Amino acid sequence: MMSVVFPPSQGNLSRAGHLLSPTGQCCNPPHFLLVIPDTFVPMPEQRTGGRARCPNPSGTPMTVRTERRKNIMAVFNDGIAETTTPENSDVVTTDVLIVGSGPAGASAALFLSTHGIDNIMITKYRWTANTPRAHITNQRTMEILRDVGVEDEVLAQAVPHHQMGDTIYCESLAGEEIGRRPTWGFRPDRRADYELASPSMPCDLPQTLMEPILVENATKRGTQTQFSTEYISHEQDADGVNVRVRNRLTGHEYTIRARYLIGADGARSRIAEEIDTPFEGAMDIGGSMNIQFKADLSHLVAHRPSILYWVFAPGSNIGGIGAGLVRCVRPWNEWLVVWGYDITGTPPELNDEEAKRIVRNLVGIPDLEMEITGYSLWGNNEQYATHMQKGRVFIAGDAAHRHPPSHGLGSNTSIQDSYNLAWKLAAVLKGHAGEELLETYSVERAPVAKQIVTRANNSSREYGPIFEALGVKDATTEEEFVEKLRLRKEPTAEGAARRKALRAALDNKDYEFNAQGTEIGQFYESSAVVCDGLGRPEVTEDPMLHHQKSTYPGLRLPHAWIGDTLNKQSTHDIATGTGFTVFTGITGRAWAEAAEDLAREWDMEIRAVVIGEGEVHQDLYGDWLRQREVQEDGAILVRPDKHIGWRAHRMVEDPRSALAAVLSTILSNDRVTDGQITEADLVVFQS
Numbered sequence: 001m002m003s004v005v006f007p008p009s010q011g012n013l014s015r016a017g018h019l020l021s022p023t024g025q026c027c028n029p030p031h032f033l034l035v036i037p038d039t040f041v042p043m044p045e046q047r048t049g050g051r052a053r054c055p056n057p058s059g060t061p062m063t064v065r066t067e068r069r070k071n072i073m074a075v076f077n078d079g080i081a082e083t084t085t086p087e088n089s090d091v092v093t094t095d096v097l098i099v100g101s102g103p104a105g106a107s108a109a110l111f112l113s114t115h116g117i118d119n120i121m122i123t124k125y126r127w128t129a130n131t132p133r134a135h136i137t138n139q140r141t142m143e144i145l146r147d148v149g150v151e152d153e154v155l156a157q158a159v160p161h162h163q164m165g166d167t168i169y170c171e172s173l174a175g176e177e178i179g180r181r182p183t184w185g186f187r188p189d190r191r192a193d194y195e196l197a198s199p200s201m202p203c204d205l206p207q208t209l210m211e212p213i214l215v216e217n218a219t220k221r222g223t224q225t226q227f228s229t230e231y232i233s234h235e236q237d238a239d240g241v242n243v244r245v246r247n248r249l250t251g252h253e254y255t256i257r258a259r260y261l262i263g264a265d266g267a268r269s270r271i272a273e274e275i276d277t278p279f280e281g282a283m284d285i286g287g288s289m290n291i292q293f294k295a296d297l298s299h300l301v302a303h304r305p306s307i308l309y310w311v312f313a314p315g316s317n318i319g320g321i322g323a324g325l326v327r328c329v330r331p332w333n334e335w336l337v338v339w340g341y342d343i344t345g346t347p348p349e350l351n352d353e354e355a356k357r358i359v360r361n362l363v364g365i366p367d368l369e370m371e372i373t374g375y376s377l378w379g380n381n382e383q384y385a386t387h388m389q390k391g392r393v394f395i396a397g398d399a400a401h402r403h404p405p406s407h408g409l410g411s412n413t414s415i416q417d418s419y420n421l422a423w424k425l426a427a428v429l430k431g432h433a434g435e436e437l438l439e440t441y442s443v444e445r446a447p448v449a450k451q452i453v454t455r456a457n458n459s460s461r462e463y464g465p466i467f468e469a470l471g472v473k474d475a476t477t478e479e480e481f482v483e484k485l486r487l488r489k490e491p492t493a494e495g496a497a498r499r500k501a502l503r504a505a506l507d508n509k510d511y512e513f514n515a516q517g518t519e520i521g522q523f524y525e526s527s528a529v530v531c532d533g534l535g536r537p538e539v540t541e542d543p544m545l546h547h548q549k550s551t552y553p554g555l556r557l558p559h560a561w562i563g564d565t566l567n568k569q570s571t572h573d574i575a576t577g578t579g580f581t582v583f584t585g586i587t588g589r590a591w592a593e594a595a596e597d598l599a600r601e602w603d604m605e606i607r608a609v610v611i612g613e614g615e616v617h618q619d620l621y622g623d624w625l626r627q628r629e630v631q632e633d634g635a636i637l638v639r640p641d642k643h644i645g646w647r648a649h650r651m652v653e654d655p656r657s658a659l660a661a662v663l664s665t666i667l668s669n670d671r672v673t674d675g676q677i678t679e680a681d682l683v684v685f686q687s
């Protein structure tokens, strides 16, 4: 007889057999099985039609005791188990099927697996993105990636914040400079805003490198990733969704039966079309082309590092995303040019020679040697979904919001959509929440879709005043364009006026490049947020440029460094991404006890955090005191997506009932039958 001793629990053992650390890291140790001949210890059963258990290359070996010591043969078991083939090979079951492995789909898979939810991700291609489209990764996304434990992997490959540098405006890379603006919080006054608001700084990582990190970690944590698998159609019923898919290697069609379906299938989403998602706006309102090339341009740029060089050359006032763009993919020898064309005319024919001509024009070196690595035409869009769900089917990412890359909001918003959706699906699938919670996904994210589509398009349009100041807005010939570019240098009153207007227009680009409010200031109003009866604090600065720090319900949890003599952690690190967190102070301990009590009773993760002197978590700099906006004996309830779910300004008579009622309301569950919060309750919570 052989007994297997499991190591002490390091977290939750999910339904699908994943041992998840508090940060959601998969931490099943590799198993050493000591196999005695004729004695076999089976690995735990695997779910039918599901996925392989996650392999774990690291961790403490599992101890195995045996009473028989003779004839022992050691077999190393690396934890990898075969995927079980379902009895009916035409139907595979899972909890969530994700169509698409782009930023929206791959992050949804990563988040769901981190929550321990069974999921399959399919993509019609044999690998992830092959062009480095998205790259600017903003603070909110970095916080999310930090939460799921992959921030360091991203930073290891990314162009770091300090190298994102100034945004440069020029006649060509080798030509005259028109102006610069420090961006992404790089200017000293803005740097303080960025550093004070978040534990994570922006960075630059091409989509070609970001997607593999997301896919790899999702798959390691349990996602069944199916490449070369095409979505064909779906039908939903009361209990689930039957999705027909085709294996593109074999042509074999089969059904994946999922409880929920996420359409993360990009801007031409079939799933959005099939669920008849309502959209506003238009597609293909401008013409753009991408040209990728390799050339060492360090002599032109290394002394003025930037990820974006905007070029005002003849033709840059036609179509496109504002002006000509030379974007650094990898410093300083991999590049992407974005160039416009008139979408109402005949599309240009691209070939290597034409691509080289355009690149040489923008770089300003007529005989530049380069390797062209790809080119494509694409349309600029201004379209957003006003609703992102139909029953058991959701859309996320570009499927819901289509816009130009200006401001770098696409991949960021896609990842943020999935972060909002994943915890809600997990809560419902684990039985903690009612299905009504899922409706808050669309209620919370559709307004964001509208906001960012509008913002990205305005960011493109805001190149208009620069062209006007330069006098080249309506230039129709190359000669006219070049001639007028000189106007800004004339020693005349008109020249002076142009110089003044030019500086104002360049500074106005802060709405694209220093817009921290747009990037991390998303605010949710839905039934998954319980208002505290007060109004949202007045905004004192431009909400697009500046982030409003507040614990007002619906806003993002303010960042403050908390710690002790040995460690320093952000409030974002302390709040758990796989459950709720209650923050309180020393005199609010009854809130913490209420949270712990409810967590036990409801068998769900509610982390209780008391911040104060002599506690595990100390307010080292007083930053939390300055930002918490409630009394020391009050409480702040944080949702798994690190948005404030509710706050109580001070202690109440029965904190457990108050917390239970609020959680029940947020989760749309019926655990507290009289769980709806009344106006009268809110007054009590404030007083």
Ligand SMILES: Cc1cc2nc3c(=O)[nH]c(=O)nc-3n(C[C@H](O)[C@H](O)[C@H](O)COP(=O)(O)OP(=O)(O)OC[C@H]3O[C@@H](n4cnc5c(N)ncnc54)[C@H](O)[C@@H]3O)c2cc1C
Pocket (backbone or CB within 6 Å): 099, 100, 101, 102, 103, 104, 105, 122, 123, 124, 125, 132, 133, 134, 135, 136, 137, 207, 229, 230, 231, 232, 264, 265, 266, 267, 270, 290, 338, 378, 396, 397, 398, 399, 404, 405, 407, 408, 409, 410, 411, 412, 413, 414
């Ligand atoms: C030049 C350029 C620069 C950009 N720069 C930035 C930036 O700096 N920052 C930023 O945040 N965003 C940027 N973007 C936007 C960004 O690339 C997109 O917003 C992002 O890729 C959207 O992610 P997604 O997952 O929603 O869709 P996609 O990345 O388009 O992924 C769609 C997925 O669906 C799969 N799929 C589609 N149809 C099917 C089917 N029938 N069956 C199976 N699979 C299917 C595809 O294989 C793919 O995996 C840029 C875009 C461009 C063009």
